Every structure is written in structure tokens, then in C-alpha cells.
Amino acid sequence: MTADAAFAVQAQVAAAQPQGLARAVGEPILVVENVSLAFGGVKALQDVSFDVREREIRAIIGPNGAGKSSMLNVLNGVYHPQAGTIRLRVGEGWREFHDMDPHEAARLGIARTFQNIALFKGMTVLDNIMTGRNLKMRASFVEQALWLPRARREEYEHRRAVEEIIDFLEIQHIRKTPVGRLPYGLQKRVELARALAAEPRILLLDEPMAGMNLEEKQDMCRFILDVNEQFGTTIVLIEHDMGVVMDISDRVVVLDYGRKIGDGTPEEIRRNQAVIDAYLGVSH
């Protein structure tokens, strides 16, 4: 399928979706088509298709073991699916992938956070966030060793950008603390900061609110919505807290045993019988 044809198909899909979302959601930016992933005999994902539109908050939900994290890992190239394609809008055209490579995904503007925090424990908060900007640095290691003007300038310029993110996420007071010493909730926030430092187009969040108390959840929700509104970042998130999902997401994909069983606005998902069955069980 050519890129134009793909675009036409997606435009139809988009037209078929209900209109009137809260924010200025645009055209599809990421399309997953018939993706299947298996580990030996375990089928983690079977024939899953969905799309993500620009500037929307797209939630992926499902019971434990439904394949949600696997889906995110496919999207940024940690896992390689056996079948299916991923299409990503790059500039005016589309790029089609059978599988991504993490490095390639990062270069194309996909950033993510992990379910069980994947920060660099031995480094300070500031250094952790600075690593998020590694793709934007140009000076060679020789220039850095000799502290030549370009290397120096880059350090200061990127520090400025990182400080803005630090301000945005309200973590000024811990910028020089090694992340290993921080409480869980703050670590989650630092991980979000590191992902944001790359100025991603698409942000993948794997259970950003897991294990948090109510107050921390509220803060995190606020940050996610602010990122979405102020930076126009497209967000794909996995979350178990239904209240949060229904409140902040524009559209929801529901997975169960690796299959997609529902896709639509929170209101539609709430009424979807297959979803209710998957969550509450069915009497036979």
C-alpha cells in the first residue's frame, strides 16, 4: 500500500470516529496494523490494530497479562512482532515498519517510561534528565574531553532546556540528588522528565500512576494533561486506575488475552459488553 493510499484509509477511519473531542485532536500519527507477537507458545498479541491521532491521549487498558506492556514494547522497538506493521507519520509522509529498533524509535520522536522505573540509579536527577537529550548533542568526545567551546556551549544550552522541564514538573529541590535516594513517586516524575527532555512527538507511559497515593496520582494526572496541552504531545498510556483512564483519555483500546476487544471513547468502552465481561467475568 502506498503512503497516500494508507493516508486515505486512515482518513476514512478517522471520519468514522465520533467527533467533538475535548482538545484539538488531529489526524492519525501512528497506526498499528494486525500486529502479532508470540514468545514461544505464548501469544502475547494477536492481530491487534488501532491508531493514535495527533495530540490525543490514548489509553490502553486490560486485565493482567492482556499484552498492554508488550504493545508498548512493540511500539518503541524493544520487542519485534512476528507479523503486522507499524506506520508512523514523519513530516508529510509515512514510514512503515515491520519492527522498530529502540534507537530508531527514539530518533523518530517516540519516548517512553517504564512500568517498574528504569532510571539510572547512580546518577543525579539532573544527569538523568540530561541523558534524555543525548540525541540532540553534536560535540564529539574529543571536544568534550578538551572542554572546547562547542562541547561547553552544548552543556549549558541543554542544561537550560532541562531546567525548564525541571520547573514544569516541580522537581527543582531534588535536581542534584542521586535518584536512588528518592521516594517512588518522585522517581516516577523524574522518569517522565527524562522522557520529556527528548521533546518527543509521542510519549508512551507504562502505568505512570501505579503504586501512587491519591495525591501523587492527582499530581501525575495534572502533569500528563499539561504536557498534552502545552507541548501538544501525543500520549499513549497504560493505566489500571479506571477513574483516571475514563477522566483523562480521549480514546481507549481494550486488550484481553492479546486480542483487541474494544476501542472507542471512554463512554463507549463503559457500555461495551465484551469489556464488561472481560473485567467482571461471565457466568456460564
Add this chain to the structure above:
Amino acid sequence: MLYREAGQFRTSYAEDQRIFPIRQDRVAIALLLAFAFFVVPAVASHYWLKALLIPFLILSLAALGLNILTGYAGQLSLGTAGFMAVGAFMAYNFELRLPELPILVSFALAGLCAAALGIVFGLPSLRIKGFYLAVATLACQFFVLWVLQRVGWFTNYSSSGVISAQEIVILGHTFDSAQEKYLLTLAIVALMALAAKNLMRSETGRAFMAVRDMDVAASVIGIPIMRTKLLAFAISSFYCGVAGALYAFCYLGTVEPEAFSLDLSFRVLFMIIIGGVGSILGSFLGAAFITLLPIFLNLVSGFLSHAFGVDVPHAWLSNIELIIFGALIVFFLIVEPHGLARLWQIGKEKLRLWPFPH
């Protein structure tokens, strides 16, 4: 009360990101360097310079090299002495075969040869980690010594396998006294330590630490794992290679491959473990501990047996020294597993608050 940063406000990121952001630290390091460059050569005896300070500086450089690889990039290596041997013998051969080459260029080229070998022996790190990688780098150690002993070209076909390092001549000046060699070593080590610090506080250093702490996350944010690991091996081996060249030219003079045995690799590894893994300062503290403490113990035991008039047999004395040395290593590792550099840091934090408890 002296060590306070009150009133020192940093108003730019450049000021905040200096190597020593606190004024007292800058003064202290300037004084230390001035002392090392001007006072030490004037007052230290030949024995002190030749047998203590020069090897201390050279081994600090080797420890720094290993620390870049093991402490910062998290790749365990037992091939340090092998890379040093490459540096020593290649510097000798560059001087021998291209006599017009300035000696510092020979040192740098020898370091680059070690770096190239480091990249080759770093390739297994793309697949294996931890102890298994250490065993793979052990192969480098044995391979290098084997080649140096078997291939005559490296030792200029000398029958005993021993080489004599050439004279050090820079801009027509011959560095042959202990003072001059000390100053040359100190200058090279100080500059390379500064370069290492710069590297570790910028993007390359952060990429090393990211790969060390969690390689999956590092690749997801776009750090190329393979390139980063090989770069760590290359830079580390470069440092070890230059240290090896200095070891031959400024310290030993006549060198045989056996001088770079596995024993030396282990000593350098102990230096970074005791000094502090992942710390520039730790490399120096560790090297000082391992090279200077036995001498200090020797002096103390000599003084004690002299003062009390006890005639302890010499063999006993040296064994007791070894026992105390070993006990001290164990003691420090238990008190502070992160090494002397961490103790130093804790001390500084306490000093900033003193006399208040917190």
C-alpha cells in the same frame, strides 16, 4: 567553619557546572597542584620521587583508565596490565623505528594502539556481562604477554626479551633526573585527569553511566549501546596504554613483558575498588593507598622495632605488614563499600554543616 559555601551564589549554569563549584575546593586544588609542581621536586629525595611518587602517579593514571571502563561504563576488566604492556612496548618501538618522532607523540600513538586493541577485546562486552566479561578480558592479558614474549619484533629481537626505554627528549631537553621525570609524569597525569573529568561530566560520561545503570533504558532514549561500550573500552585502554608507556620510560627504564603480569592488573583493580568505583578522585586515593601504605607500614614497623629495641626477624616483619595491609583493606571495604572517595565526600558534607549535626 572554614568550609562554608554561604554567600557563594551561582548565577549561571556555567558557574553551577564547574568541576569545583565551591570556592574553598578551588583554592585547595590550586594549592595542592602548586605544592606538587613546585615544592615536592625541591624537597623530595631521589628515593621518594623514584620509588614512590612516580609509580604512584603512573598507577593512578592506570586506575583512572580502569575506572572509566569499570566504574563509569560498568564493564569489568582484568586486562589492564595487558593494555599497559601494549603502551610500553609500542612506545619503545615507535621511538626505535621512527627516532624523529617526538616522544610525546610516541606516547600518544602507543595509547592509540592500546585503544585499538581495547576495541577488539571489548567486542565480547556486546554479548556478555559481569564476571564472564572479566574472564574474556583475562584473555587479553595472557594474549598480549604471550605475543610480546614470542614475537621478537616487539622486543627488537633482544635475546633476554628485555627492552631498555630510550631517553626522554622533549624540545632538545633530556629528562633524565628523577625530578624531571616526576614533573613530566605529573604534568601528563594532571592533564589526562582533567580530560577524564571533562569527559565524565559531559554527554559521553552520562552515556557510560546510563549503560552501566540500565542498558535497556539507555537504548530506549537513543543511546547507542554498542558504540558506547566500545568507546569506553577505547578510552580506558588509551589511558592504560599511556600509563604503560610512562611506566616503562619514567619508572622502570628496562622492561620485560613479565612486568605487566596479571598481578599488576589485580593491583589496579584493587585500587579502584578501595579508592572508589566511578570516581576520578577515587583512582588517586586508591593508588595512594595501595602503593604508599605498604611503605608507610614498613617505616612504622622499622621505627617501632628500633624504638623498643626488639629484634624481630625481617621475614616476620614483612609478613606482619602484609597481614595489617590485608586487614586494613577488609576494614575499609566494610566501613565504606563505595571506597575512600565516598568517605571523603561524606567528610565534606559533614564539614559543611559543622558544628551543627544536621
